[in-house]
């Protein structure tokens with residue numbers, strides 16, 4: 001494994017748990033194999049969250065994977081009943097939920113926002129996009145919104161969220177990571193779904209009467225994200241061109257018409273704010 005160092009980013013690998021999660025304790029056992037019947041007596045299964053940016057790899061590079069040097073691995077301690085193994089790199093947490101949301105609504109919300117605004121302004125990679133003041137202003141604004149939710153909902157302090165955001169923005173700016181906007185913005189229907197990184201926090205902010213304009217801007221940027229070879233991009237464009245705004249809002253976001261966010265999202269879907277980047 002090769003580390004793509006960002007020299008501005010080194011020296012303080014604060015361990016903060018995060019997403020890229022694996023939940024549940026179900027390894028499929030489909031063969032009626034008696035050997036698996038007592039699996040619970042032989043192993044512990046714990047929910048976990050991983051945070052490390054792994055960009056698209058060069059063709060033919062095999063297991064020689066380029067990654068950032070930052071990494072976090074959070075594991076719920078409950079299943080180990082006080083006998084957690086000493087595994088280097090694990091941060092043991094009592095409850096994974098707040099850390100998963102902090103990671104999803106900061107790293108992944110900010111990442112998708114960078115990718116979609118970056119693509120519409122003609123940038124190829126995340127590092128290039130975040131160096132553009134127009135993109136970085138959108139990303140900063142989006143992360144201030146999600147931080148206000150994380151502070152209100154989970155009790156993270158303003159100071160730790162400010163520091164977490166700074167760290168995340170530094171990771172995006174790592175020019176040694178060749179991370180294309182197509183990878184980070186991929187699968188827009190998944191990313192715009194009800195509980196995911198954009199509509200999830202925007203809905204909760206709207207419910208609490210807190211600001212969410214930059215999240216709506218990220219949604220608008222996603223609607224003009226049209227790289228080739230992504231089935232969800234194609235389906236999203238099909239929905240936008242063939243469905244009325246209410247049907248499109250329901251299918252893309254899963255929001256109920258009675259939700260406080262609904263009217264604003266419907267408006268964004270009905271009336272484009274941005275145009276696609278043209279070569």
Ligand SMILES: NC(=O)c1ccc[n+]([C@@H]2O[C@H](COP(=O)([O-])OP(=O)(O)OC[C@H]3O[C@@H](n4cnc5c(N)ncnc54)[C@H](O)[C@@H]3O)[C@@H](O)[C@H]2O)c1
Pocket residue numbers: 019020021050051052053054055
């Ligand atoms: N790349 C990152 O920075 C990163 C960081 C943390 C967590 N993650 C998580 O790790 C997972 C993989 O991410 P990635 O970036 O390597 O994605 P990727 O698209 O590069 O790789 C996914 C692979 O899974 C294969 N695949 C998809 N569906 C499958 C199926 N049903 N059965 C078998 N194989 C299947 C695909 O063909 C592809 O080779 C995702 O859940 C992602 O959220 C990624």
Ligand SMILES: O=P(O)(O)OC[C@@H](O)[C@@H](O)[C@H](O)[C@H](O)CO
Pocket residue numbers: 019020050051052053054107108111112183184185186187
């Ligand atoms: O994997 P996705 O498509 O959900 O999101 C793209 C990236 O934001 C994601 O892969 C990050 O690089 C990763 O979550 C960092 O830990």
